[in-house]
Amino acid sequence: MVTLNLAPNIPDPDGFYERLIEAHRGLSDADSALLNARLILLLANQIGDRAILDAALEKAASLPIER
């Protein structure tokens, strides 16, 4: 069983987060969903390891849905 890296791994986290939000500025919900989907697919291909992808899917789905 692969362990998902949950420790800090993104350099300049504030900068990355800003960039992520910026990419969605002015988009409709539908366009944002498309952008997110593209992003997920590109990152998934970059990772290219089904065990890691499955672990990430499981982790994301396991958290309670809170808004």
Add this chain to the structure above:
Amino acid sequence: MSSFDYPTYPYRPAPEQLGETAPTSPVIVIGAGPVGLTIAIDLGQRGIPVILLDDDDTVSHGSRAICWSKRTLEIVDRLRLAEPLVERGINWRVGRVFRNDREVYRFDLLPEAGHKLPAFINLQQYHVEQALIEATPETVDLRFRHKVVAICQDADRVELTVETPDGRYTTKARYVVAADGAHSTTRAALGLSFEGRVFDERFLIADVKMKADFPTERWFWFDPPFHRGGSTLLHRQADDIWRIDFQLGPDADPQSERRPDRVLPRLKAMLGPKAEFDLEWVSIYTFRCRRMRRFRHGRIFFAGDSAHQVSPFGARGGNGGIQDVDNLAWKLAAVLGGQASDRLLDSYDDERVPATDENILNSTRSTDFITPKTATSRAFRDAVLSLAEDAPFARALVNSGRLSTPHSYADSPLSTPDSDAFTGGPPPGAPCPDAPITGPDGVSAWLLNQLGGDFALLVFEADPVDTDLRQVRIGGTGGWTDPEGLAAGRYDLRPGTCYLIRPDQHVAARWRYADGATVRRALHRARAAEHSTIETAPMEAR
């Protein structure tokens, strides 16, 4: 509206109706579609008398199944009937996928040479049925307008009640193959049902006859300018007939959508206002991905659409059905001929249920891609399509139908697992690949044709094995030669390598070296013989 001249096959009363006492038939097949005809011919060619009952007096109404895969053609070629179909059909192997008006990517189904048969041909179901009807051997008693209305069985036989224009009669068989389609009366009569999913999305098939300069390729559009919001498939058939398949959405009315005043504007939007075409056939359908829990019920076997249904994108319906009966025919013949016990017939479920699940899995995945059910599912679909043009990885995710590939019976109880090391070649349970070979007299031939329709051994650069089985030897004294090395490559052959091939040309076992006793053990297993029989009654002793 059809340019096809439907043949009429005359009704004839059966001997049972004329007061003759009919013996119990070895096999009765219900339904003279491609699946029923194929098994009737297969059994008939093996010398088993077959009664084939059909409630109609002609071939398939409409083109219906049009894509026949290489594996299906190889099965039909084993029956020596493939060549006229290939000659008549449209040979294709390239598919293109478009989004809007731009090509997203193209694929080639058979990028390698050295196969007798093409990746796919397109040929209307009525042509296939007509060719098969004309090829039925004398051993097949083909009865048109003989409709099965009741069926029951006990431990020894099946009794059928058959309705004809002259009234009813009853007849008996040791085994029955129900190839009577998605609305199988046999399945209903036994109170059996399908399990699985039916989708709401409606699709329209419009076959048109036209002279068009589209290439002979499978073209699939997501959201094209001429049919916004839906998908469209264009595929060529024989006789200048083109299959066009429009996604209509879940709310489409199946009655009004089939009317020419609804269909023609869709076609004109696609083909242009000046295109000249005639409407051949129209059909509305929904996706269905479901099967019976089991295909064997006592002495009755379900095959093809009577046993399972899949969505058409992927060509897994007709091809899956032909592969069902390819699996069943030799087993029935072996049991009827006394070479195997009734236990062998249980392996029909062991092998064809997983094969069907593979088809249903692929069909369900295609359905989810072609018809996204939620906004998020649609976002992912559109993301894949928008990435696919630039990013090769995304092309692998585009799913406009995963086209039928032969199933490998990986966990079959009939297979002997590998004990020797192989790095390639078909493992036990897999179908045999073809390869060109040359005879000692210099004559070119194809490996699959030489393997034939009975158990056979494929032996490479070795002396014959001590067995009664037919042996196809490649290399060595008096053997076939492998001029391009393709057989050696495709089977991972080394001197001494030996494959035991089943009558359906799937691998039963393989070794780096085999003697007669080793082959006999695998042969008994492939015939589902009891373990004790394997040890005490080798072939020669029987």
